[in-house]
Amino acid sequence: MRADQSLLEAFRLTTFPVGGSSSRTVQELKDVLEHVEGKLGSDTYGTGKLIEDFQAQMATYLGKESAVFFPSGTMAQQIALRIWCDQKKLPKVAYHPLCHLEIHEQDGLKELHHIEAHLLADKNRLIRLEDVVNMQEDIACLLLELPQRENGGQLPDYEELEKISAFCRDKGIKLHLDGARLFEITPYYQKSAAEICSLFDSVYISFYKGIGGIAGAILAGDSSFTEISKVWKRRHGGDLISLYPYILSSDYYFKQRVDKMVQYYTGAKELAGLINQCHGVTTIPTEPVSNMFHVHFDRSVEELEPLLISIYEETGIGLTSYLRSTGEKSCYYELSVGDRYAKLPMDKLREALQLLDTKMKMTANS
Amino acid sequence: MRADQSLLEAFRLTTFPVGGSSSRTVQELKDVLEHVEGKLGSDTYGTGKLIEDFQAQMATYLGKESAVFFPSGTMAQQIALRIWCDQKKLPKVAYHPLCHLEIHEQDGLKELHHIEAHLLADKNRLIRLEDVVNMQEDIACLLLELPQRENGGQLPDYEELEKISAFCRDKGIKLHLDGARLFEITPYYQKSAAEICSLFDSVYISFYKGIGGIAGAILAGDSSFTEISKVWKRRHGGDLISLYPYILSSDYYFKQRVDKMVQYYTGAKELAGLINQCHGVTTIPTEPVSNMFHVHFDRSVEELEPLLISIYEETGIGLTSYLRSTGEKSCYYELSVGDRYAKLPMDKLREALQLLDTKMKMTANS
Numbered sequence: 001m002r003a004d005q006s007l008l009e010a011f012r013l014t015t016f017p018v019g020g021s022s023s024r025t026v027q028e029l030k031d032v033l034e035h036v037e038g039k040l041g042s043d044t045y046g047t048g049k050l051i052e053d054f055q056a057q058m059a060t061y062l063g064k065e066s067a068v069f070f071p072s073g074t075m076a077q078q079i080a081l082r083i084w085c086d087q088k089k090l091p092k093v094a095y096h097p098l099c100h101l102e103i104h105e106q107d108g109l110k111e112l113h114h115i116e117a118h119l120l121a122d123k124n125r126l127i128r129l130e131d132v133v134n135m136q137e138d139i140a141c142l143l144l145e146l147p148q149r150e151n152g153g154q155l156p157d158y159e160e161l162e163k164i165s166a167f168c169r170d171k172g173i174k175l176h177l178d179g180a181r182l183f184e185i186t187p188y189y190q191k192s193a194a195e196i197c198s199l200f201d202s203v204y205i206s207f208y209k210g211i212g213g214i215a216g217a218i219l220a221g222d223s224s225f226t227e228i229s230k231v232w233k234r235r236h237g238g239d240l241i242s243l244y245p246y247i248l249s250s251d252y253y254f255k256q257r258v259d260k261m262v263q264y265y266t267g268a269k270e271l272a273g274l275i276n277q278c279h280g281v282t283t284i285p286t287e288p289v290s291n292m293f294h295v296h297f298d299r300s301v302e303e304l305e306p307l308l309i310s311i312y313e314e315t316g317i318g319l320t321s322y323l324r325s326t327g328e329k330s331c332y333y334e335l336s337v338g339d340r341y342a343k344l345p346m347d348k349l350r351e352a353l354q355l356l357d358t359k360m361k362m363t364a365n366s
Numbered sequence: 367m368r369a370d371q372s373l374l375e376a377f378r379l380t381t382f383p384v385g386g387s388s389s390r391t392v393q394e395l396k397d398v399l400e401h402v403e404g405k406l407g408s409d410t411y412g413t414g415k416l417i418e419d420f421q422a423q424m425a426t427y428l429g430k431e432s433a434v435f436f437p438s439g440t441m442a443q444q445i446a447l448r449i450w451c452d453q454k455k456l457p458k459v460a461y462h463p464l465c466h467l468e469i470h471e472q473d474g475l476k477e478l479h480h481i482e483a484h485l486l487a488d489k490n491r492l493i494r495l496e497d498v499v500n501m502q503e504d505i506a507c508l509l510l511e512l513p514q515r516e517n518g519g520q521l522p523d524y525e526e527l528e529k530i531s532a533f534c535r536d537k538g539i540k541l542h543l544d545g546a547r548l549f550e551i552t553p554y555y556q557k558s559a560a561e562i563c564s565l566f567d568s569v570y571i572s573f574y575k576g577i578g579g580i581a582g583a584i585l586a587g588d589s590s591f592t593e594i595s596k597v598w599k600r601r602h603g604g605d606l607i608s609l610y611p612y613i614l615s616s617d618y619y620f621k622q623r624v625d626k627m628v629q630y631y632t633g634a635k636e637l638a639g640l641i642n643q644c645h646g647v648t649t650i651p652t653e654p655v656s657n658m659f660h661v662h663f664d665r666s667v668e669e670l671e672p673l674l675i676s677i678y679e680e681t682g683i684g685l686t687s688y689l690r691s692t693g694e695k696s697c698y699y700e701l702s703v704g705d706r707y708a709k710l711p712m713d714k715l716r717e718a719l720q721l722l723d724t725k726m727k728m729t730a731n732s
Binding site: 029111112 | 403405408410437439471473580597608612
């Protein structure tokens with residue numbers, strides 16, 4: 001068995017996994033369908049009450065004129081950028097070097113849409129107003145991801161966000177929100193989703209991050225924008241005859257969890273505080289600004305894994321199922337607080353983190 | 367209420383709809399999940415036992431080395447053609463003028479992949495060997511749809527198909543099968559799916575036609591081909607974190623219905639025979655070669671609708687929910703035989719068709 005598999009196996013055997021809301025099993029869909037009448041008719045190629053009602057509900061929630069349900073954010077966001085590029089007849093956008101489109105989509109934006117991406121800021125920090133103001137490139141659209149997932153879920157000050165938005169509007173640059181974790185940042189900003197979205201021309205949100213649904217995304221904006229997005233959805237092969245398994249689960253878990261974002265955020269701050277007390281362990285951000293953060297260790301994956309496995313076995317607490325190396329003597333994992341955190345036995349969690357502290361100290365000079 | 371809506375409404379109120387296997391409601395998914403354990407883990411971005419097992423099962427069934435599950439055929443087929451065009455460095459394919467890619471996909475092949483399509487044959491007839499042999503264009507791939515859905519579900523002789531396949535292989539032209547209704551043609555050809563697929567380099571099949579699943583498709587071929595298709599699936603936004611609602615339903619209804627294709631085909635021939643006895647009504651093909659055919663009337667939609675509605679109300683038999691105009695005095699609808707046909711009270715069906723015959727005669731000179 002490979003080392004990373006044994007960590008995954010040990011994690012699966014824990015009684016108290018720390019992150020998320022539930023494991024990704026078929027039970028999640030069963031729970032949804034128990035609350036839906038069998039005679040409810042499917043959506044049909046993007047039409048029908050089932051999909052139209054949910055789209056209208058999300059448009060209202062996001063304060064946008066119109067919203068379209070997509071099978072994935074990958075599809076929704078490429079399409080959003082394509083529409084803005086076509087409108088300006090300029091196939092060029094800007095985004096962060098760790099943007100989902102840059103690192104997780106096999107270059108779909110370039111290969112399918114022939115759109116060039118200008119990278120703003122660098123991997124370790126957020127895009128700042130000055131990056132946007134000093135940009136030499138002419139672009140059709142700027143994409144901002146809130147929070148910036150790949151560097152731990154960081155956020156700019158709200159005032160800076162407003163300034164970036166005003167600058168873009170002034171310069172005729174469309175502003176698109178990668179809001180995969182939009183719900184999760186409303187407590188920190190103390191703003192509604194609609195208030196945040198009002199700074200953007202187009203918005204994508206996801207239903208399987210904090211919401212914990214099965215899959216699916218919404219793309220929202222003016223009707224003139226969303227109407228064109230439906231044409232591109234058809235072209236991408238995303239205009240399925242039935243999207244209802246995803247729509248029903250998005251709706252169900254949205255209702256269940258959207259009001260828990262304060263609880264998740266508070267939990268994340270508490271948990272990061274505890275983790276930061278451990279020797280050789282730090283979180284980014286130090287104090288989370290959403291339900292998520294990254295946990296960094298000054299140990300290699302190979303050194304850390306046996307320590308974690310012994311902690312899991314001794315306490316039943318599962319901190320992570322994987323570790324990602326960031327250097328010869330460093331690695332990290334991502335943690336998102338969901339329903340599970342509130343149900344953890346805190347004495348067990350403290351015991352696990354004390355063990356981690358002790359073991360990190362004991363191996364400090366190894 | 368618009369006339370076409372009143373036909374739809376009247377159809378919905380009938381006790382005995384003639385075509386298909388069931389109505390598209392959430393119950394179809396509930397039925398699937400009743401047979402699945404809740405603890406079964408989701409597929410994850412195209413990996414995991416759930417998706418890999420089904421893909422392997424379908425590869426075997428189709429006699430191909432490898433198979434990939436896609437959310438839609440639109441996505442799968444564009445990608446298949448793209449791979450063959452890239453391999454030959456020639457962005458040009460050939461297909462029928464009524465090909466799904468030409469008329470139902472908002473020109474995705476052209477807009478996303480910049481592939482030019484050469485149209486073979488004409489709308490009213492199939493692609494023949496001579497069309498392929500005499501083609502002046504240099505192409506990377508020829509797509510054949512079996513059966514040709516948009517002209518009633520017609521098929522070439524199997525010998526002609528073999529000759530086309532041999533010609534393409536000889537000329538270095540890849541042959542792709544649009545097998546959305548592949549299961550449905552195995553009884554007429556008296557060949558297994560794998561035998562038919564052996565004539566093709568790549569094959570797409572659908573799970574919501576004769577199989578009656580919720581959505582989803584398989585693309586099959588050599589491993590070198592399917593591996594690249596996964597990269598394009600990611601680019602298209604089709605590599606969802608969870609495709610299991612579609613995979614489980616495809617698997618469930620495949621097992622339930624794949625062996626019923628002879629029954630559906632026999633039913634279609636019987637039903638077309640009865641329909642062709644009605645005055646002013648003809649089917650294309652005259653004798654079906656699969657479970658589907660088109661029903662043509664020498665009446666306008668406006669003339670025919672009230673006749674159909676009165677027949678529905680009098681007999682409870684629902685022939686169609688819509689009519690599509692083909693001229694000033696002609697219209698048609700598509701009929702696919704599924705589970706429902708075997709459960710119809712035949713006396714009621716005969717009564718309905720006798721009424722249709724009488725009403726068509728009575729209005730013959732109107």
